[in-house]
Amino acid sequence: MNKGSNLIVVSAVLPIHITKEKGEYSVQISPGGLVTALKQVLHRRKALWIGWAGSEKITPKMKNLIFEEGKKEGFLLYPVSLTEKEIDHFFNGFSNGIIWPMFHTFQSYCRFEPEYWTAYKEVNKKFARYIKSISTENDLIWVHDYHFFLLPEFLKKLGLKRKTAFFLHIPFPNPELFFKIPWRVEILKGLLNYDLIGFHTFLDRKHFLDCIDELVDGVNVLSTDPITEIKYEGRSIKIGVFPISIDFEYxxxxxxxxxxxxxxxxxxxxVLGIDRLDYTKGLLQKIKSFRRFLEKYPQFHKKVILVQAIAPNIKKLPEYDELKKDLEHLIAETNGYFGTPDWTPIHYLPKRMKFRELINLYRYSDACWVNSIKDGMNLVGKEYIACQVENKGALILSEFAGAAAELKDYACLVNPYDIEGCSEALHRVFSKDPNMKIKKMINLRNHIKRYDISxxxxxxxxxxxxxxIVDFPELEEDIPLHELLKSF
Known part of the structure; x- marks a missing residue:
């Protein structure tokens, strides 16, 4: 970075957890994919990170605690205050009640309320004002995720000239889905105020460019790969594919x-499953597929178990309560039907795993199963790969997870909707030549090691x-059907 410049990271929520006990506040860095990723990237960089602190009111004492905790991790944390109405309409309303379900192909869950759009604009405007108060024209503003499609537009309206980069951590929908959003044009034009826009996969970038082509006039494509460059309203905008990863060595x-x-x-x-309680993770389909595996292949009874850990979801929406109820009923029903006094086929862990427990499960589980209906990337599979120090495990991976574009040649790809296909994939994993599995895992580990979070x-x-930039992993825009049908 240029001398005298700062890297300012913007995310909806700061990576902290505030607790109050006996009248005293304490602050801890929170776990999570984005937090873990950015901690590694920002380490030893001169970086500031702004976001909501998870509390409506932030006292000066709390600000100092947040600031000091951030310094321990190598960056400075600045909390932005939000009102109760902004929290509800911006987060639960627009971000998690419209963008999240629509971008993950669950349009039936969308609630298109005008007041949600109003709150979304107001919070983007509030963050823009905050950035103005702490930044200089030499700084790079690195913005993360679907909460801030409009942020650079408001920076521009404030008269700020800042270098801006944006990364979308979730999938970008195809035009048929995206066009259903009432504020579709405003969203696209807001994004086009960024200098760099990044996606996980070529398919996400293609969907974005297709939407622009249909809805925004005056866009000219100047170049394509490895970075697409377009011209719009006298500005050059870079659009790239940057599949997020993990700290392999850690x-x-x-x-x-x-x-x-x-x-x-x-x-x-x-068989290990590590998921958050979310309808995007294919959890019900996973349990149904495992049940079918037990029906078709009784020779694995009392030999194979599914260990499924499910972390609670912080989103306060009725869809998650319903999912939890259906999931626990299905698990109990499956264990009741197949289980014996000395064998429980599904071990359900309804909690966020402690790091040491997680590492232990990753290393010694025979397979890891990511069954996403739709995912931007999903880092669970990459974490599992990094922990397979003996190269003995196998990754069962949904073709609809962003990670499939990278790992398709050496993972066992499945369609989460295909109950029979998933059950057969489990059978293949446990029947495969061990030497072949070792070769596949070695290749997976080499890839993750090379294309890590740094x-x-x-x-x-x-x-x-x-x-x-010259070193990009080999990715494909779409996975050919004949690749999907190849046996693991």
Missing amino acids: YNSNAEVSSYENFPYKNYRV WWGNTILETAFGKK
Whole structure:
């Protein structure tokens, strides 16, 4: 970065958790994919991170606690206050009640309320004013996710000239879905005020460009790969594909010291699921597929178990309450039908796993199953790969997760809607030649090691500052049908 410039990271929520006990506040850095990723990228960089702190009112004492906790991680945290109405309409309303379901192909869950759009604009405007108060013209503003499609437009209206980069952590929908949003044109024009726009996959970028082509006049494409450059209203905008990853060495080194003595499922071959409670994760389909596997292949009874950990969802929406009820009923029904006094086929862990427990499960489980209906990337599979120090495991991966574009050649791809196909994939994983599985895992680990979180962050920042980028992973816009049908 240029001398005298700061990197200012913008996300909807700061990576902190505030608790109050006996009248005293404490602040801790929160877990999560984006938090973990950015912590690695921002380490040792001169970075400021702004976002909502998770509380309606932030006292000066709380601000100091937040500031000091951020310094321990190598960056400065600045909390933005939101009103109760903004919290409800911006988060639960527009962001999680419209954009999240629509961009994940669940349009029936969308609630197109005009007041949600009003709140979305107001919060974007509030963040723009905050950025103005702490930034200089030499700073790069790096904005994350679907909460801030309009932010650079409001920066422009405030008269600020800032270099801006945006990364979308969720999928971008095809035109047929996106066109259903009443404020579709305003969203696209807002995004086109960024200098760099990043996506996980070529398919996401294609959908975005298709929507622009249909809805926005005056856009000229100047170049395509590896970075698409377009001209709009006298400005050049870069649009790139940057698949997010993990800190390979961190997970690998922790897995190396993990003890098999602490593994709680020594008597079984383990299929591992690590998910958040969300309708995008294909959880009901996963349980139905595992049930079908038990029906078709009784030789695996008392030998194979599914260990499914499900972290609670912070989104306060009725869809998640309904999903939890249906999921727990299905798990109980399956265990009741197939289970015996000495064997429970599905071990349900309704909690956020502690890091040491997670590493232990990643290292010693025979397979990891990511069954997403739709996912921007999904880092669970990459974390599992990094922990497979003996190269013995297998990754069962939904073709609708962004990670499939990278890992398709060596993972066992499944269609989460195909109950029979998923059950057969489980059978293949447990029947496959061990030497073949080792070869596939070695290739997966080599890829994740090369294209790790540092590659992701450095590539985005270097692209934003105009440096030439040459080292991109081999990705495909679409996965050919014959690739999907190949046996694992």
